[in-house]
Amino acid sequence: MNVTEQARLGKEAWQHAILDGATRKAVLETAAELITEREAEIDRANREDITRSAAEGMSLAMQDRLRLSSSRIADMAEGLREVAALPDPLGQIQKAWTLPNGLEIKRVSVPLGLVGIIYESRPNVTIEAGSLIFKAGNAVILRGGSAARRSNEILVEIMQEALRRYGLDAALIQLLDDPTREGSLALMRCHEYVDVLIPRGGKQLIAQVVEDASVPVIRTGEGNCHLYVDETADPQMALAILLNGKMQRPSVCNALETFLVHKKEAGSFLPMVAEAMGGKCELRICAEASAILGSAYPRATEEDYATEYNDYILTIKVVAGVDEAIEHINRYGTGHSEAIVTEDLGRAERFLNAVDAAAVYLNASTRFTDGAQFGFGGELGISTQKLHARGPMGLEALVSYKYKIYGDGQIRA
Amino acid sequence: MNVTEQARLGKEAWQHAILDGATRKAVLETAAELITEREAEIDRANREDITRSAAEGMSLAMQDRLRLSSSRIADMAEGLREVAALPDPLGQIQKAWTLPNGLEIKRVSVPLGLVGIIYESRPNVTIEAGSLIFKAGNAVILRGGSAARRSNEILVEIMQEALRRYGLDAALIQLLDDPTREGSLALMRCHEYVDVLIPRGGKQLIAQVVEDASVPVIRTGEGNCHLYVDETADPQMALAILLNGKMQRPSVCNALETFLVHKKEAGSFLPMVAEAMGGKCELRICAEASAILGSAYPRATEEDYATEYNDYILTIKVVAGVDEAIEHINRYGTGHSEAIVTEDLGRAERFLNAVDAAAVYLNASTRFTDGAQFGFGGELGISTQKLHARGPMGLEALVSYKYKIYGDGQIRA
Numbered sequence: 059m060n061v062t063e064q065a066r067l068g069k070e071a072w073q074h075a076i077l078d079g080a081t082r083k084a085v086l087e088t089a090a091e092l093i094t095e096r097e098a099e100i101d102r103a104n105r106e107d108i109t110r111s112a113a114e115g116m117s118l119a120m121q122d123r124l125r126l127s128s129s130r131i132a133d134m135a136e137g138l139r140e141v142a143a144l145p146d147p148l149g150q151i152q153k154a155w156t157l158p159n160g161l162e163i164k165r166v167s168v169p170l171g172l173v174g175i176i177y178e179s180r181p182n183v184t185i186e187a188g189s190l191i192f193k194a195g196n197a198v199i200l201r202g203g204s205a206a207r208r209s210n211e212i213l214v215e216i217m218q219e220a221l222r223r224y225g226l227d228a229a230l231i232q233l234l235d236d237p238t239r240e241g242s243l244a245l246m247r248c249h250e251y252v253d254v255l256i257p258r259g260g261k262q263l264i265a266q267v268v269e270d271a272s273v274p275v276i277r278t279g280e281g282n283c284h285l286y287v288d289e290t291a292d293p294q295m296a297l298a299i300l301l302n303g304k305m306q307r308p309s310v311c312n313a314l315e316t317f318l319v320h321k322k323e324a325g326s327f328l329p330m331v332a333e334a335m336g337g338k339c340e341l342r343i344c345a346e347a348s349a350i351l352g353s354a355y356p357r358a359t360e361e362d363y364a365t366e367y368n369d370y371i372l373t374i375k376v377v378a379g380v381d382e383a384i385e386h387i388n389r390y391g392t393g394h395s396e397a398i399v400t401e402d403l404g405r406a407e408r409f410l411n412a413v414d415a416a417a418v419y420l421n422a423s424t425r426f427t428d429g430a431q432f433g434f435g436g437e438l439g440i441s442t443q444k445l446h447a448r449g450p451m452g453l454e455a456l457v458s459y460k461y462k463i464y465g466d467g468q469i470r471a
Numbered sequence: 472m473n474v475t476e477q478a479r480l481g482k483e484a485w486q487h488a489i490l491d492g493a494t495r496k497a498v499l500e501t502a503a504e505l506i507t508e509r510e511a512e513i514d515r516a517n518r519e520d521i522t523r524s525a526a527e528g529m530s531l532a533m534q535d536r537l538r539l540s541s542s543r544i545a546d547m548a549e550g551l552r553e554v555a556a557l558p559d560p561l562g563q564i565q566k567a568w569t570l571p572n573g574l575e576i577k578r579v580s581v582p583l584g585l586v587g588i589i590y591e592s593r594p595n596v597t598i599e600a601g602s603l604i605f606k607a608g609n610a611v612i613l614r615g616g617s618a619a620r621r622s623n624e625i626l627v628e629i630m631q632e633a634l635r636r637y638g639l640d641a642a643l644i645q646l647l648d649d650p651t652r653e654g655s656l657a658l659m660r661c662h663e664y665v666d667v668l669i670p671r672g673g674k675q676l677i678a679q680v681v682e683d684a685s686v687p688v689i690r691t692g693e694g695n696c697h698l699y700v701d702e703t704a705d706p707q708m709a710l711a712i713l714l715n716g717k718m719q720r721p722s723v724c725n726a727l728e729t730f731l732v733h734k735k736e737a738g739s740f741l742p743m744v745a746e747a748m749g750g751k752c753e754l755r756i757c758a759e760a761s762a763i764l765g766s767a768y769p770r771a772t773e774e775d776y777a778t779e780y781n782d783y784i785l786t787i788k789v790v791a792g793v794d795e796a797i798e799h800i801n802r803y804g805t806g807h808s809e810a811i812v813t814e815d816l817g818r819a820e821r822f823l824n825a826v827d828a829a830a831v832y833l834n835a836s837t838r839f840t841d842g843a844q845f846g847f848g849g850e851l852g853i854s855t856q857k858l859h860a861r862g863p864m865g866l867e868a869l870v871s872y873k874y875k876i877y878g879d880g881q882i883r884a
Contacts, residue, residue, distance in 0.1 A: 073801045076824055155846070161835055163845065170857050171827065249681060253857050268662060269685050274858040295880040302882035388486045410875050411489055414584065422574055422878025431883070432576065432874075433568070444583050444666050444871035445687040446859035458857035461845075462823050465835025467708040469715035470844070 059235045061244035064199060065251035069172045071227035072197035079146035081224055086142035086189055089220035090135040093185070096216060097131050103208040104181065111205045123179045124206055134185045134213075137436075141189040144435045147453040148195045162464040167457045169195030171253035174245050175438075176201045176267060178259040181209035187258070188217055188231055190436050194456035199252070201234040201242055246271035253458075258439050261366065276447060276455075278439030281311030281394035282366045283424045286383040286409065287327065288400035289320040295421060296399040297330055302423040303397070304339060309368045311440060312395050312427040316363060316373040318383045324376045325350055331374070339370040346376035363390045380405045384412045391415060393442045395424035416442060416449035472648045474657035477612060478664035482585045484640035485610035492559035494637055499555035499602055502633035503548040506598070509629060510544050516621040517594065524618045536592045537619055547598040547626075550849075554602040557848050560866040561608050575877040580870045582608030584666035587658050588851075589614045589680060591672035594622035600671070601630055601644055603849050607869035612665070614647040614655055659684035666871075671852050674779065689860060689868075691852030694724030694807035695779045696837045699796035699822065700740065701813035702733040708834060709812040710743055715836040716810070717752060722781045724853060725808050725840040729776060729786040731796045737789045738763055744787070752783040759789035776803045793818045797825045804828060806855045808837035829855060829862035 059067075093100070104126040112121060126134075153165040173196045177183045184200055191198040202210040210233055218228035234241055246255060249272045256276045257267040267275055285303055287296040303314035319327055328350045332341065342358040343351060362373045363386070377383045380398070387396050397419035398409040410418045417427040427450060429437020434452030441447045447455035472480075506513065517539040525534060539547075566578040586609045590596045597613055604611040615623040623646055631641035647654055659668060662685045669689045670680040680688055698716055700709040716727035732740055741763045745754065755771040756764060775786045776799070790796050793811070800809050810832035811822040823831045830840040840863060842850020847865030854860045860868035 073825070073827060157839075157844070157846065161839060272682050274687065274856055276858070292880070298880065298882055306883060412486070414486060415873065417874040417876060419876045420878060422876055422881040423883050425883040426570075426574060426876065426881070427874075431570070433570065443687055445689070448871055449874050458861055460828065461830040461840075461862050463830060463832045463835060463839065465833060467705070467711065468835040468839070469711055470719060470836050470838035 061234065061236050061241050062248055062251070064229075064232055064235060065172065065174075065245070065248045067229040068197045068199055068232055069251040071229035072169070072172055075226055075230060077195060077226070079148065081226075082146070082193055082195065083142045085217075085220045085224055085226065086138050086193060088223055089185075089189070089217050090138035090142070092216045092219055093131060093135040093138065093213075096212070097128065100126055100131055100209065100212050100216075101128075103212040106208045107181075107206055116205065120179060120205075124181065124209070126181060126209055130182060134182055137186055138189050141193050141436050144193060144453055147193075147457050152459055159468050160466065161468050164462045164464075165459050166462055168460045170456060170458050172197045172199065172251055173456070174199045174201065174248075174252045174255040174273065176242060176245070176255065176257045176259070176263065178203045178263060179205055181206040181213060183258060184210045184213040184233075185217075186436070187256075187438055188214070190438050190453060191456055192217075192231060194453050196456060197230045197232075199232050199234055199245065201245060204237050207237060243270055246273055249273045256439060276439075276441050276445075276451070277443040278441055278451070279311045280366065280392040280442050281313070281440070282315050282364070282390060282392045283312060283395045283397075284316045284318055284383075284387045284391060285314050285397045285399070285424065286318040286377070286380070286387070287320065287323055288380060288398060288402060288405055289322040290401040290405070291320075291323060291399040292401065293323075293327055293330065296327065297334060299397065299399055299421070299423050300331065301334060302425055304372050305335065305370070306425060308370055310425075311366075311368075312424050313368065314372065314424060315366055316375065316386075316390070318375050318377050318386060321346065321376050321378055328374070328376075335372065339372050341372055341374055343374040344376055347374045350376075366392065380409055384409060387413050387415070393444075394440065395419065395427040397422065397424050416440065474647065474649050474654050475661055475664070477642075477645055477648060478585065478587075478658070478661045480642040481610045481612055481645055482664040484642035485582070485585055488639055488643060490608060490639070492561065494639075495559070495606055495608065496555045498630075498633045498637055498639065499551050499606060501636055502598075502602070502630050503551035503555070505629045505632055506544060506548040506551065506626075509625070510541065513539055513544055513622065513625050513629075514541075516625040519621045520594075520619055529618065533592060533618075537594065537622070539594055539622055543595060547595055550599055551602050554606050554849050557606060557866055560606075560870050565872060572881050573879065574881050577875045577877075578872050579875055581873045583869060583871050585610045585612065585664055586869070587612045587614065587661075587665045587668040587686065589655060589658070589668065589670045589672070589676065591616045591676060592618055594619040594626060596671060597623045597626040597646075598630075599849070600669075600851055601627070603851050603866060604869055605630075605644060607866050609869060610643045612645050612647055612658065614658060617650050620650065656683055659686055662686045669852060689852070689854050689858075689864070690856045691854055691864070692724045693779060693805040693855050694726070694853070695728050695777070695803060695805045696725060696808045696810075697729045697731055697796075697800045697804060698727050698810045698812070698837065699731040699790070699793070699800070700733065700736055701793060701811060701815060701818055702735040703814040703818070704733075704736060704812040705814065706736075706740055706743065709740065710747060712810065712812055712834070712836050713744065714747060715838055717785050718748065718783070719838060721783055723838075724779075724781075725837050726781065727785065727837060728779055729788065729799075729803070731788050731790050731799060732760075734759065734789050734791055741787070741789075748785065752785050754785055754787055756787040757789055760787045763789075779805065793822055797822060800826050800828070806857075807853065808832065808840040810835065810837050829853065
């Protein structure tokens, strides 16, 4: 089916199905059962994807991302149950007031409508994203990576079977039929039916969606994150937060990329950093850091400051103080997560207020920017834009509101 | 100056100026005084615009929209004072919680950043929109209609003078220098610096911005609004709401365009409508209405159902009941304002829930969808999309939030 037709069916299915919370919950619980029941089919489809991708030369690391092992299948089922059990975000009266003319106005949470999601390799996202979007009362069109095509098909088919068991229209949860780049573009431009589009993936995917979409987009997941260590910092705390941010899991968006250090702290602190990380992580450093650590390390360039490595590489820059740190972060950062280590609460507040990012930390690791860590019970991604949702997006980010207004004949004078 | 350079200056000015509420209030109050003091200059600039536009063949009605009469200048000053006096929307702790590991998370309201606004003829919008956006702590780039060029220049200059009196960077409030279509397009695509873009104007302007922008957009002001009169409606109430919605001010976005009536009510009700409106308003009617009212009225087409006339034209359609009314509205509506008149509360709730629009009314006129009517004390437009803000956008729609997270050395396990 072509993209516009799929979107139209999805939107109409959504308009016709105002689902109560109990039904949405039951559909997700049923999907969890079906995933367990149909594990062998999922495994077969997933092996087809991997065999094909391996033949096309996919790296072993990427093949691992693609793999739906038995434990990952169990995790998907468990994830569905967890999303099913979350409190219903719909029908909440956010505000209510009465005008002098007697009109009663209620602002009530409602679904967004038809949500499109474009993502890359991992087929688990089909379940994670699909279940959250559906739990919030939306219809969804999923556009996964072509490598995971067969896996995504079976997973969507399972969710559709769950819908049918409750007499619901399978078009509420669809996989985009058209796997081409043109299909993806058509989805991005289908603002007649698609209410919101969420890209989940690498920098290039996000950039392409932002450039090409006419559907409203929520940008997610670009994380050029910084840690600034102030002159008043506790060195042991600072080092632990730096190591956690850079070394624990460098591939994720809330990992650190650049370390900024106060010039008065640099002389004693940078040698500790070099000793703790030097062997496992490439350090690219500014001229002042070079004067302390020696010329063995490569010099950081403008491009380094602007790069999200997602790897064992750290850029280091010595700064004159909190103001230069703020300046640097606002210039190169992506608005994701930024941290300061200091014992000076005045400087801390200055940093937290002036740094323009979704999550700003005092004396803690940036690695906490995550829906599960925040206690949201699921996450669709981490928004790095300021419209609608910022930071980790849980169910609350997947709803809109409407004004319901009750009168007894009021007209405007 | 070119557009990107202006946007960069605006964003940097915003990043460097974290303004407290008292300063923002004082700037707006000072701008109000300056507008009164400099009335003669505003008048002179505005007359230049009108003389030039008249020579280029502008209609008298459009010339009137362009005119900044003495009373409109006084209204702008008064509007600035009202916006200045609104409660500060920034720094509000929307949520706060503590994680088991001791991290304290606060979700705090912050400005959006640099907001672009593209609008058409009326120069008053320069003050109305500029003041609201600034009150919410944002920087703004205004792109008004070219006919109002000189008027907009003097109004922005006045706001910049107010900024300078408080030692603030004039780049916080700028008029786009480049008046060409390319300049406007460059603003729409400048997502490196512009956080949000709000088009205010006609259907074509909105459509162009939605198609071309890569900056996140808030769509506003498209209003193909409907009234559905159910079989259980009070006919006098229904007629009053219909007349108010269609006839009081047909040029505005919350005015009615299509009237839907239950088939059991149509026989008695449509002749009342024809009698009350027939002389002053063109009626375009469906086949069933034609069977009641006779063949003198033109037949409504698909295009009529999809058109926002903003004029003394009303489309009439007889429907089988509330479900057909909902279906019709969700198909042709623009998600703005929709009303039902009924005494049946079950049907009323069905309508209010199933109709996908920003404001849904029971037994009241759609004309109330307006920031001032809602008590928001100012309005930047009426959002017809579901991301971020829906319905009348007051100050609250012009802010984002950030997470401020306070730790004492927490790292992720």
